[in-house]
Amino acid sequence: MADAGGPVFRGPVHNSQIAWGNHDVVQNQHPSSGRNLEDLQADMQALLDRLDELGLSPGDAAAIRADAGELLDEASAQAPDSGRLHRLYERIRMVLGALATGAVTGAGAGAAELAHAMLADLQRALP
Incomplete structure (x- = not known):
């Protein structure tokens, strides 16, 4: 039996975004990967350790x-400010x-692959 007033959920609903009856909807979601700030720090240190390999x-x-x-x-x-962490990540990104x-002109394929991998690691580690 459906409810005419909106959706009906039977069972748990996790990490979902739902909109109905709207004309213009903008939704953003940043699901957690289960990683923590120590992972973010380790990934950032790895970036710094290999920064010279990127040829920037x-x-x-x-x-x-x-x-x-x-x-x-x-x-x-x-008490880290996740908004500031995201802004700093965006500047690095x-x-x-x-x-x-x-x-980037003159960048080797290896540098591009390394930069891509580092960005993916950092993004997954953000809270």
Whole structure:
């Protein structure tokens, strides 16, 4: 028997987004991968350890080092601000994203693959 007032759920509903009766809907979801801040810190440190392998310009490498340092500081804070963690990740993603997609002239395929893998690891580790 359906309820004419909206959807009926029989059983648990987890990690879902539902909209009905709307004309314009914008939904965002950031599901947790079960990873934690220690994973984020380890992934960020791995990025810093291999940053020179990416062949970035000195300016881009310095920007990533600065943002990564701030991200590591925030992740180790008593009460980390997930919004700030995401903003710092996005700044790092902007630089590495161009490399990962091959948009950086002269970047080797190995550097692009490494950048892509590092971005995927970092994104999965974000809270």
